[in-house]
Amino acid sequence: MIGRNRRGFLGLAGAGLGAAWASSAWAAGDTAPDQVVFNARVYTVDPAMPKAQAFAVRGGRFIAVGTNEEVRGLAGPRTQLFDAKGMTVVPGFIDCHNHAGGDVLLYEVLVGNPFEVEFVTIGSIVGKLRAKAQALPADTWVEGFFYDDTKVKDGRLITAADLDKVSTTQPVAVHHRGGHTSFYNSRALAMGGITRDTPNPPGGTFDRDPTGALNGRVTDRARAPIDRAGLRQRFTPEQEAQRSREGLAHISKQFVRFGLTSVHHEGGDLAGLQAIRARGDLRHRVSYEAQGPELEAMIRAGLKTGFGDEWIKLGATSEHTVDGSFSERTMALSHPYAGVSPPYYGNLTETQADLDAWIERVHRAGIDVNCHANGDVAIARVLNSVERAQKLFPRPEARPKITHCTIVDDGLIARIKAANITPACFTSYTYYNTDKFHFYGAEMMEHAMAFRSFLDAGVPVAAGSDFSPGPFAPLMGIQGMVTRTGWNDETWGASQRVSVDEALRINTLNGAHASHEEDIKGSITAGKLADYVILADDLHTVDPKKIKDIQIVRTVTGGTTMYQA
């Protein structure tokens, strides 16, 4: 197999120098490549050789990258040759923040489209939930997922009164795809003991109409007492495990359909991931971000970030939530929200002292911390805690992560750079959620999802779709990052535009860096894992407003075709 020295030498093949050597040594016998792809427009995302025409794969890794002549010359009798006929090839995309809840996609009521911009009606939501309610026993929750308040043709929020039409005897909830707000019927609010006189708890709100009556919208931590009431559909532990496995197998198929070959999972079923891997249904690589019992087990057992292999590896922690949501307008800001009275600054969901303690403990265990922080106030809190932990217990190799890291200024960016932090910013939001940006206004949006500012400061910003809140299609993300123009043709934060090449790097190599894997993946480089995507068109030359429509022809992980159009 490819030894360390040989691999190091083959790294030079990319520069053209090694290809001649490779053609004599590798063409003979069983050392020939498994696969040669040629006549391609290869965008390698490798600064040493940004473009190529061809590459060879053996044992799941790229072994040579170069011109058609150089690479075709390596082929042996059993080498599979693929003529790309001028199609574009890029490294497999990497999503650094994903709640890969495939079981919801498979088994639950979806009241919105998880993958694309699609408008629904409140009537359609009520209809779907009514059908579900009839199939469930009394007092059992009827729940809908993937609601998006700005993708509803009615042009207003769904209310408790709407959901009372689903049932007055069963608790009903519609969960926003953003994950920070839910909408309940009267029965659910009553079961949670919530009345018009119930005060807002810390870190959440019970929203009201102009008369002061509950309107059904409940934000962040205020949802807990309601969600605890009532019964949910029950499954045996075996059924639960099976649903979870099927969900993971399902979402893995969805990932490769959109070109993702590596995804950072926010917690979830680690045993299930291993089970679907064993049966051959894991099509993408997983950076597993632990939380709760799994994180505690890691700390107890001394398992650090990086433990695992090229398919399933322990990454940073799951996002530790410090504030509310960007898309649902509950993030913690230093300026009050425009047009909201009394003055509202968003929800901080963690005290500085608690955050200090949590970060110190995880950091000392050799695990990269990962905090969810959207607003500038929350990001500053994370920085305070990370800087404090690094000062007390220096660990220069640490790559802390701030998930979302949405609203920044120059001061915060400088601190992020100094603390070696990787922001995993929303990507698809720049296309998908432009209908929400008027809530923040033009000035703030020049500081939101600040890809340009991060790159200019030398911060290896990565992509974090935050599925389910955001669609995970990388090409949708790239289109939005390049144009800053959304589905509704509105442009927000134009000063944060990046080039196609920069957007590619953010969605590939920078993602590999976020999990300390830039030496083994993220670019088409000899010696790295053969994760790549074949695209029907070149994203550099199509109309930038059509990048998201480019067909994914083939997705390959570790040299194996995992999706084919």
Ligand SMILES: [Zn+2]
């Ligand atoms: Zn998230």
